[in-house]
């Protein structure tokens with residue numbers, strides 16, 4: 323309930339089940355103190371559930387309370403990060419859930435709502451006694467970070483005037499940030515998709531780069547940072563091709579003007595400010611913003627970049643004492659991920675700095691580098707909103723290129739790594755309503771309940787209707803012949819890649835492998851002889867179901883450990899299923915589907931994953947477990963191949979199928995599935 327109606331005091335009724343927290347008197351801030359004496363009357367006349375809050379010795383909150391209540395909060399700002407780290411430590415350190423609850427009621431009236439939401443989310447994800455608790459999806463708590471503010475005016479109107487049950491859904495407009503004059507607008511449906519931004523927020527929630535060491539230090543988190551963002555760039559590139567746009571132009575010259583403008587049309591409900599825009603032709607400028615304790619020059623970014631490039635060139639990073647530590651084939655990419663991001667696992671933050679994070683920060687303040695206009699950061703400055711900005715992709719295309727330089731230095735895969743002797747894949751095909759080997763896509767309208775994010779309004783659900791891309795569900799049919807004479811276990815790796823570039827010319831294999839989108843990965847027993855594997859698209863290891871992205875409306879915080887509740891914490895991380903397949907074109911966008919069956923005995927990681935949520939592990943890993951695949955993330959396309967064509971690359975345990983993605987410009991209404 324602390325997540326609900328974030329700026330509304332917790333001693334008012336919270337949520338639909340009318341819960342009221344009864345606080346010790348000194349918990350009330352002065353402005354509400356007078357109300358504390360009238361509470362008993364209110365309880366008497368109401369059927370609310372009253373939760374008495376224990377009076378505990380309150381810890382020191384002076385650090386997190388430095389952030390004003392009505393301000394923006396971003397993890398990219400060092401000062402905010404330190405305050406958040408302090409509060410997370412405090413939350414994690416509370417003796418039991420009762421004390422934590424008590425502290426939260428106190429904080430909820432005093433701590434910046436964005437920061438409280440973040441710190442409490444991280445703490446709930448990482449405390450043993452709260453692991454099953456529900457962290458509501460951010461779009462319900464802070465819908466202002468995801469949609470046009472006009473929606474809230476209408477939603478308030480509706481909730482004040484119409485009683486629950488007869489309220490019509492409010493429509494969230496799409497395509498509102500620019501007109502057709504702006505070519506980048508053609509892919510706004512992807513950049514501004516609620517699910518895609520929720521995924522990015524959730525990923526960074528699960529993989530923070532700076533807080534308690536034990537929380538940051540997750541298995542292969544640096545490599546996952548590289549891989550998850552690499553996949554975003556690959557996916558976005560296909561979306562661009564489908565819409566007649568060229569590849570993302572990586573941003574390598576930090577002095578070059580940024581031609582892509584972005585006008586977010588978002589308001590912060592907490593800070594009562596519009597998110598600042600960036601005009602076309604903006605340049606990165608040195609920042610000097612004492613209020614945020616940010617002082618950084620563009621030249622520093624350049625210096626860090628050059629040092630990272632040198633480390634890759636020399637295949638070694640310099641650590642303290644001027645020692646050199648080699649970047650190995652196994653862990654080099656993980657080290658580089660932490661070094662470039664950077665996270666506290668960086669082997670030398672003093673020398674290699676904070677390249678990727680500061681790119682976000684410098685760009686996000688391009689409109690007011692010295693705070694003279696008292697403006698806050700733009701959307702690039704917050705992981706919840708960054709993916710809306712076309713520049714996000716240019717920045718991450720640069721970051722990805724640097725990672726790929728390291729990949730080009732690794733030994734190329736030969737038969738010993740690619741073959742699976744005795745296993746032949748004779749074919750892969752796709753069956754679905756759009757026809758064989760055709761992926762059908764169209765628009766779909768879905769609902770999200772805004773009630774939890776609407777402070778100081780009458781209770782009851784307020785639905786908002788929004789439009790997003792969707793594909794028809796389909797089935798992979800894979801024919802495998804096992805001639806090894808015994809049962810075997812195969813690891814199926816399925817990718818989809820564009821065939822032609824933006825000008826219709828065939829892509830070279832080297833380009834194609836970098837644009838390969840992971841669709842699924844699963845293990846499967848193979849009997850001796852012929853096997854027909856049928857696998858449904860909804861079971862993808864990359865995605866989470868639509869319902870989980872936006873959270874089941876009926877789900878409420880449940881018992882820790884219950885299956886229903888466990889779904890929402892780590893399990894909220896995952897690529898949104900509705901964006902599994904790129905948009906395609908009305909004529910049919912040609913793509914090549916690839917499958918490889920590798921030997922599960924070589925790839926598997928011995929661990930028990932029962933009861934953990936592991937259905938979107940490809941981009942998100944598994945909570946408290948190792949990444950469930952020993953191979954490099956993105957294998958076998960993570961590095962340049964020996965062969966110059968895809969057909970030469972194919973081994974008997976691989977197969978491809980030419981497919982098309984056919985887009986129908988129609989809108990369907992969401993049907994309940996699964």
Ligand code: CUO
Pocket residue numbers: 522526551678682705708718
């Ligand atoms: Cu996710 Cu730059 O790391 O936004």
